[in-house]
Amino acid sequence: MRPLVILRPEPGAGKTAERAAELGLKARIIPLFVPRAVEWDAPAPDRFDALLLTSANAARLAGERLADYRTLPAYAVGRATANAMQEAGFAQVIAGDGDGTAIARRIAADGHGHVLHLAGRTVAPVDGGALRIDRIVVYEMLRTRDDRLAERLEPDSVLLVHSPRAGEVLAQLVGPRQRASLHLIAISPAALAACGSGWASAQTPDKPDDERMLALALRLCE
Template sequence: MGQGAPVWITRARPGAEATAAKVAALGFLPIVDPLLEIAPIAAPIELSGVTALAFTSVNGVRAFSALSEARDLPVFTVGRATAAAAGEAGFGRVADANGDVTDLANLILATRPACVLWAGAREPAGDLVGVLNGAGVAARGVAVYETVARAPSEATLALLAQPLTVLLHSPRAARQLADIASRRPVRALRALCLSPAVAAGLPPLESPSSVACAPRPDETALLALLTA
């Protein structure tokens, strides 16, 4: 893919803008037109007995922080971006798994806090709470946001008729793209996915389209695929 080529960024705002800046810095043309948007959930936050918090996304940190002023509990996060968001929100003790939900579970199990509260999406990609409970660490979850489908513009959809790279950060976005591809001709789509779980949401793409997955589930690795 040549420098200056368009790259469709499908992740929800506000993260989409941060990704766009990185894509532009690499010399490509970012097209910010999310397939999803974040809707906060006004959930009650019950911290009785909780000794640690867990977050699997930046959106989880932001939504929880808007609902609770508690910042004194230790925090476990799935990756560096989530850890940075927790620090920016005012949490002082943040441990970062720098991986996926399995890595986060292993990090928590290594210290075995008495009770973990996970705050995240209504439809999470993984079952952190179930894994922790199954391993003997008390955990419960609260949904503090949900992702809802968003229709991209006709201008963006028209780009599918030409060679186009698309960044996919979640299985839900991949499924949205698959639905679009089932209804519109796609000429040569290069789908770059944050993880194999994300790629699983896509159907087999007709040649010369292709699907590639980041070697580890973080955005730095994902964006490295642009120049691979």
């Protein structure tokens, strides 16, 4: 069985590893980043029609001021982010099953015009169309200090890449010769493109979520 390597940060990495173990996969966690909360000024909730989060880390790290927005219609880019918002006290969250642009279109279709987007310092582009989106940074991802990733990867490993930024770092740390012995599963086409070329195999799920990534990994690892 091919080994599975999870490159995403905690706590998401642990949840991915738990699900992988349930599927019978042997997974290692080698996070490329560590999330850290940043100070932010919370605008008045009555300025907005809805709240959008595109990362579960935003729900976990926004702090106590996140509760100010529980009265707003709440949207999440996917189920994992929606679960984190519910854990933070949001009773009802509408979860998308695509990217940020897809959920932005859903928000606009629901009749909202002005949205507060709480996000990380680095975020995938969101095409809101006519939707007005005010983005506020509530957390950032810090690179881990260990640059020995290439030395720790066994040949024929399957790597899970959960963001374009992780793909960029992976491309910096793993050279062309070693890539030919490694397999990639990236959460989105953008994440896959950031990894560069030359991998033994490279694919994305039909929709960007952890379960679909692991379904691909199960077929590839066996």
